[in-house]
Amino acid sequence: MFEAPESFAGVPHGMPGPGCRAAILGIPFDCGTHPFRVGARQGPTEVRRQSRLVPRHHPSLADCDIPARLGLVDCGNVALVPGRIEDALPLIEAAAGAVLDAGAVPIGIGGDGSVSLPLMRAAAKRHPGLVALHVDSHTDAYPYAPEAPYNAATQFTHAAEEGLLAPGLSWHLGVRGFAxxxxxxxxxxxxxxxxxxxxxxxxxxxxxxxxEFRDAAADRPVYLCWDMDVFDPSVAPGVCTPTWGGLTAREGIALMRTLTGLNIVAMDFNTVSPPQDVQGMAAHLCAHMIMEALMLLP
Incomplete structure (x- = not known):
């Protein structure tokens, strides 16, 4: 009579336990300050829904049940109120910290880009020397006004100022377009x-x-942040800040597959905004990229 809420790729619900090396963490949050596109708070639900279309085996790369190999679980969504920024940040950090303390890699599904900051805070507390690989069409390291310090373009400014990241070793990859x-x-x-x-x-x-990034990072812990607007809007229309001239789906997949050998300790995929999406394209591609990322984990 009753059916459990949808999970990513149909994996079990729950917190990480023995043998679990990764966990999905939905973060249904956006700041609500974007002038035109508010809706990334709906991203986790739609990405999970579109994950039905992503098979769990890759015959030529990982001919096994990829989520099962990692003992992947879906922790559900962080309980928060979108738009209440300063209330949400510690709740997100605490949820990610619980996953990390259980020995699993948290895989955050946003939400807008602001969710990366509390996730990095949680990872940095447990992994000193953290470096970030931020794949995005924007730096999200913009200056901010003291009276309104948090938004979806300042998370990496705060990460640097708070000393969350090892100095001089973090990259913004794929930046383009107007600012x-x-x-x-x-x-x-x-x-x-x-x-x-x-x-x-x-x-x-x-x-x-x-x-070059791998050589610089060496064996340091890596936070992977993948903003879906690194893709061209022709393949990912439903994002918060679409920017023309981006990666094709094939190029994004190829880029992800070069990230082997990194010591990834946490990651997030953000800015899928279902109200602006077309036939779930951005959400479906995001689900595919998460499955690609799972193959990077040992």
């Missing part, structure tokens, strides 16, 4: 981030760029 204020690239550089634009990434090649 709402001047000086965003120098601002990111002043905070210790390296910025690799989409044009530079495509010119150099994914393997070469990531190899």
């Amino acid at each position: 709402s204020v001047a000086g965003v690239l120098p601002q990111a550089g002043s905070l210790g981030f390296r910025v690799v634009t989409t044009e530079d990434l495509l010119r150099r090649g994914f393997a070469q760029a990531v190899a």
Whole structure:
């Protein structure tokens, strides 16, 4: 008569236990301050729904049940109120901390980009020397007004200022397009981030760029942040801040597959905004990218 809420790829609900190496954590939150696109709070539900379309085996890369290999569980959604930013951040951090303390890699499904900050706070407390690989069309390291410090474009500013990340080793990868204020690239550089634009990434090649990041990161713990607007709006229309000239689906998958060998301790996928999506395209692609990311975990 009753049916359990949908989980990612049909994995069991619950908190990580023995043998569980990764856990899905839904974060149904957006700041509610975007001038045109509010709706990323609905992202976790729609990504889970679209995950039905992503099979759990990859015959040529991992011919096994990928979630089962990791003992993947779905912890459900963090209980919070979208738009109440300063209330939500500690709740998200605590939820991620519980997953990390259980010995599992939290895989956050946002939500807008602001959710990355509390997830990085939780990871940094448990993994000193954390570095970030931020795949996004924006740096999200913008300056902020003291009276309104938190939004979906300042999370990496706070991460740097709070000392969450090892200095000089974190990258913004795939940055492109127009910005709402001047000086965003120098601002990111002043905070210790390296910025690799989409044009530079495509010119150099994914393997070469990531190899350089891997060498710099060495064996340090890595936080992987994947903003879905790194993709071109033609393949991921339902994102908070679409920017033309992005990666194709094939290019994004190829980039993800170069990330082997990194010591990934936490990750998130963010900015899927279902009210602006078309036939669930961005959510479906996000679910696929999460499955690709699961193959990176040992």
